[in-house]
Amino acid sequence: MQVGDLVSIKVRTISRFSSFLEMVLEREVRVFVILTIMNQEIKRMLLVDSLNKRFFLILLLLVPTVLLGLYIFTAPHNSEPPYVIIFDGSEFSPSIVEILVDTQVVFKNESENDFWPASDLHPSHTVLSEFDPREPVLPGENWSFIFSKAGTWHFHDHLFTTATGTIRVFGSMSEAVPEECIDIRCWKEEILAALTAGGVEAAFERFSYMYENVPGFSNACHAIVHVIGENAYYTFNKQENFSLTNVTSYCGYGFYHGFMETLLVTTGDMDEAREFCRFVDEQLFEFGAAAGQACYHGVGHGFTDGSDPRTWGNADAVIEKALQMCIQIAETDRQKYLCGTGVFNGLAVARHYGLYGLVVDPSSVFEPCEGQNDEEFKLACYEQMNTLIDGLANNEVGNLLKIIKSISEPEYTGLTLQSAVSVLTKGGVDMDTIAAVSTECITEFPEYTNMCIGGIVSGIVEFGTPTKQHFEAIKYCTHDVLTSVQQVTCFKKVVGFAYSGFGLSAVNETCAIFKTHHENEYLYGCLNK
Known part of the structure; x- marks a missing residue:
């Protein structure tokens, strides 16, 4: 047999082998298109140059093997036994896993403490809510979950939030996860990419753009700025270039919730927490006191999240240690109150x-508040039950007002009403809806008209479009649903928020618009009559 005949046999053999692979793995079109093209090209070259026959004979034997090996070791696939992710007390291993739909993943606790693997976002786990054991996994024990939805799912340890991971779930071997950014999973990645590239200010710049241009983004704004805060802590802790502006006030100051939670989970150092709050005051002094106040609120939030599992099931026990820590860290009654608002906000979210x-x-909403003997903590509790009240009311103003009327300590009704009504304006609610909320609130609680107006203004300012919140609040102040006297009250509220959170330029803009509507009225806080 001649060498040429031998080569021809090898070529035919390899060609048949590639055809066989194509039948077995027909969905992997890209791999086998390359393989087929290479076979054809090599055949052509063999006919042209006999000197290359030995080289190409070896190449023909190697190429299919290499390609098949690459496919086997890089393609996502099911495994037997199921994938195992180990938690060692500080991190998940592996932290990134690729699997097919309907694959089971086992989370194994090899640490000395409880852990709680769950879907982002912390603490609500709403991105993939079913990916949540609803309780901690004890040392030495496992918890498993079958991923039935394709997508990229980020997760964390609910009790030690700095431990994170990612599971990419594919619908088939040849199906990639969609790249279009349509929900909070990829919004988070896009914002964090900006944070890495340009710091906190760049992250909020991207955030502002997405808030105005991406449908549905506004509903997730608090959770997103929470994530910015979590990751910004590491930059601050490394003493890298770190600066703050008043943009950190966006979406209810969620930035400070995330920052302080991460700080306290990572170090538990209350001196470091105090130092950061002082840093915030220094950086944002020109914009008013709201950011510094939000910092202490974030401290209380951090004390509550990831509470001792031995206290679970008892609301008073869950927050007892957190309130004690607020007393320790606070240097003034005001700081204690602000820290308490974070504790009770965390409790309200947990109950919700x-x-x-x-x-x-609905009948037990205010039980934790009724049991508080410290006046600062009692005020903080009633004010922060708004998330829970809104959830139980299904975001319906009529249901919400009924819950408010059930308060057994009427002296706290106005405060609770103002706070609860504010939540009804979040998520880009249109002005007609806001006007309807205003009318019903004032009708049901005429003695608390100012609280109804203040709550609506507060909600618009807290959850409104970044840099435009005071203008959006002014639209409500000039709406004909309010009387002339009520409009003046509304403008007073806006000026107050502008002073505390947005700076003098926002105050001047508000005052100028006020004068065009109420030329003969004087508004406290404005420089000119």
């Missing part, structure tokens, strides 16, 4: 989502 074994119904 059923975390920490807490269940609630």
